[in-house]
Amino acid sequence: MDNSSQIELVLSSELDEEGGVTHHFHPLHSSRYNPRSLRNICFMITAVVFLFGFGFLVGYLAHPKTDRVTPSGTISSDDDDDDKRATVQKELVLDWSNLTALLKASLTTSSIENTLSQFSNDSHEAGSPGDEELGKKLVAKFRDYNMNPWTDEHFIKVPERPPTGSNRVTFRGAEFKESGYLAYSETGAVNGSVLYGYYGREEDFKTLKDLNINLKGRIVLLRAGIISFAEKVANAASVDVSAVLIYPDPADYTFDEGTDLFGHVHLGCGDPYTPAFPSFNNTQFPPAKSSGLPAIPAQTIRASTAAAIMKGMGGRDPPRGWGDGGLRGVTYKLGNESDLVTVEVNNVLTEKKIHNVFGVIRGFEDPDHYVVIGAQRDAWGPGYAKSTVGTSLLLELARAISEVVSKGGFKPRRSIVFVSWSAGEYGAVGATEWLESYRSSLSMRAFSYINLDGVVTGTTFKASASPLMYDLIQSTLKEVSSPTDSSRSLYSQAAESNWEAAVIEPMKFSDTAYPFLAFSGIPSVSLRFSADKQYPYFGTVSDTRANLDSKTSRNLPALIKTAGEVAGQMALRLVHDHLLRLNVEKYTTVIRSTVALINRDITGLKSAGRIPNTFSTEWLMSALGSYSRAANQLTNSIRNSDLTNSEQCRIINDRIMGVERDFLSFYACPRESPFRHIVLGSGSHTLEGLRSHIAAIKAGSSSTDTDLLRNQLALASWTIHSCANALAGNVWDVGIEI
Numbered sequence: 001m002d003n004s005s006q007i008e009l010v011l012s013s014e015l016d017e018e019g020g021v022t023h024h025f026h027p028l029h030s031s032r033y034n035p036r037s038l039r040n041i042c043f044m045i046t047a048v049v050f051l052f053g054f055g056f057l058v059g060y061l062a063h064p065k066t067d068r069v070t071p072s073g074t075i076s077s078d079d080d081d082d083d084k085r086a087t088v089q090k091e092l093v094l095d096w097s098n099l100t101a102l103l104k105a106s107l108t109t110s111s112i113e114n115t116l117s118q119f120s121n122d123s124h125e126a127g128s129p130g131d132e133e134l135g136k137k138l139v140a141k142f143r144d145y146n147m148n149p150w151t152d153e154h155f156i157k158v159p160e161r162p163p164t165g166s167n168r169v170t171f172r173g174a175e176f177k178e179s180g181y182l183a184y185s186e187t188g189a190v191n192g193s194v195l196y197g198y199y200g201r202e203e204d205f206k207t208l209k210d211l212n213i214n215l216k217g218r219i220v221l222l223r224a225g226i227i228s229f230a231e232k233v234a235n236a237a238s239v240d241v242s243a244v245l246i247y248p249d250p251a252d253y254t255f256d257e258g259t260d261l262f263g264h265v266h267l268g269c270g271d272p273y274t275p276a277f278p279s280f281n282n283t284q285f286p287p288a289k290s291s292g293l294p295a296i297p298a299q300t301i302r303a304s305t306a307a308a309i310m311k312g313m314g315g316r317d318p319p320r321g322w323g324d325g326g327l328r329g330v331t332y333k334l335g336n337e338s339d340l341v342t343v344e345v346n347n348v349l350t351e352k353k354i355h356n357v358f359g360v361i362r363g364f365e366d367p368d369h370y371v372v373i374g375a376q377r378d379a380w381g382p383g384y385a386k387s388t389v390g391t392s393l394l395l396e397l398a399r400a401i402s403e404v405v406s407k408g409g410f411k412p413r414r415s416i417v418f419v420s421w422s423a424g425e426y427g428a429v430g431a432t433e434w435l436e437s438y439r440s441s442l443s444m445r446a447f448s449y450i451n452l453d454g455v456v457t458g459t460t461f462k463a464s465a466s467p468l469m470y471d472l473i474q475s476t477l478k479e480v481s482s483p484t485d486s487s488r489s490l491y492s493q494a495a496e497s498n499w500e501a502a503v504i505e506p507m508k509f510s511d512t513a514y515p516f517l518a519f520s521g522i523p524s525v526s527l528r529f530s531a532d533k534q535y536p537y538f539g540t541v542s543d544t545r546a547n548l549d550s551k552t553s554r555n556l557p558a559l560i561k562t563a564g565e566v567a568g569q570m571a572l573r574l575v576h577d578h579l580l581r582l583n584v585e586k587y588t589t590v591i592r593s594t595v596a597l598i599n600r601d602i603t604g605l606k607s608a609g610r611i612p613n614t615f616s617t618e619w620l621m622s623a624l625g626s627y628s629r630a631a632n633q634l635t636n637s638i639r640n641s642d643l644t645n646s647e648q649c650r651i652i653n654d655r656i657m658g659v660e661r662d663f664l665s666f667y668a669c670p671r672e673s674p675f676r677h678i679v680l681g682s683g684s685h686t687l688e689g690l691r692s693h694i695a696a697i698k699a700g701s702s703s704t705d706t707d708l709l710r711n712q713l714a715l716a717s718w719t720i721h722s723c724a725n726a727l728a729g730n731v732w733d734v735g736i737e738i
Contacts, residue, residue, distance in 0.1 A: 098408075131354070138391075147361060156351070186293075194335045196334050199225060200244070266293060271432075291672050361402060363575060374450070389548070432515045468582040472574070
């Protein structure tokens, strides 16, 4: 509530108390109408009102009300009239410690257990009746919390398992019918010699090439894990294999050997048949496909099927470490040219209608700026760790923060949007379609995304995030207690070593937050309690409460509560403070380390005579310097700014919000290279793409194309320069040194 509204409330209160000044004067109903008396009465009323108003004005000027914002963001008043302003002050005075205490008190393990039981569902694939039922429950809950819920619907194309028959694998006359499947695989039947390719990483295929093994036309058998299904298939396609089989090796997965695996192989996000544009029902586009769709069949097989195939494989022994699998009775071999396999994929492309569900807690100063908190709702099977926990925590945070606002009196400066996504199992489809639908407005208004998918699969806290959010993560961990030892903070556990090394992990391509960060340029974070090894039950019908309990020492509700405190406090900090808690100087360190490696490699190529000595990275170094100075200048401006000036804060916040967005290369086509972020994205336009090109030249696997290398350097340099210019402020504030 602003100052003027407070004054209006107080004046109305005082006038009510001074009712004797004006009440019971009804001259038109007097038994004896006297005009002179009436004039005297009017004169007296006017005089009293004038004297009262003059006295109030003098008192106001002599003792101005000095509402002020303290460094912690609380609002206080020097006015002595406490009784008359009690209600107003109750709504306004809420410092950070009070706010976090209210959040922690509202998040309880009993309430979390109750929500988990309500949103546990064994069948809720995207677009299914079970998915819709959960969506309706969410709408009802958001409505109960006065969050004005709404939904958006998208019509997406997804491959489903064959309605009749099945996908099949045939080896030496034995046919194996597989119930699992990989969405977006190419369909058809392929014959070829089977080849064991370990995990299907780039280095694994390079190892096979170094052994002079022919890869062209082979059907590669790969172990699940370490990288996504999509990355495995893309790596395999790049070396001209004809098909891919993926199985869960018992050395990595502890479930039954007859368990099916489900997933997708789209090397991208969103509906691949509407690349870079939204899949609304009323839009008409010519047929299109994402560049990330594979051109070869891919199929998951059970561990028992893999064992039957590998028992019959011959050939040479695999490289060191490749034979450490757990298939029973199997001696791991690479395979002979005579070990023929047939793979038949009969998936059917269908259209599904999906719904995303939204609720909002509106801000009071900048309601058009918002942090988004989201979680996936769908799953292949029970999806307890994959979606049930995240959806339940999303609801618990919505309820708790709503109570902090409605009962605790907190007035967030900015808005918080809570979202339940559908079709997450197909590659963040629901989330990406929303990002594509509102790209222009979101880039200017959504300043952070907090992801709750897979939020608890173990007991060790980890995070993947934009560098802008590192300081916020660090400060939050210092304030949240360990779920197993309330006397220690999460930060103290991590700070036994370098906290960033202990907590921060690279954001994976398969992370739901990745399209927010690398596609839309929104600072994002994924929070989780995880184990040293990957959670083995994702993408299976074994993702149940019982199996999750076994991986969390049966401490699941406490872990969810702690994760909720971390996510909730981060969100509250982002809407509580005058300035966004995003540190633009963090990118200086990240870019500097990559630029140093590029400069080193370029120097090595020049020394080896692979590129001309005139080739220079000076402009890239200059771009780094420009960004460093611009970030430092903004930090100094913040130190010297009046944080009680809301307009000045908004201007600074707009500059902070633009950083992530300005790292999106405007030279890359969103349809062909959707992850345009030059620091954290993927493609030849990125700094890592530049490094990969240099490494390929160095290794001799790519011919030296100096013009292409210069072009990559120039475009990356200018993107960083442009970001620095925008960060510096108005065009007249951009000095020559920037």
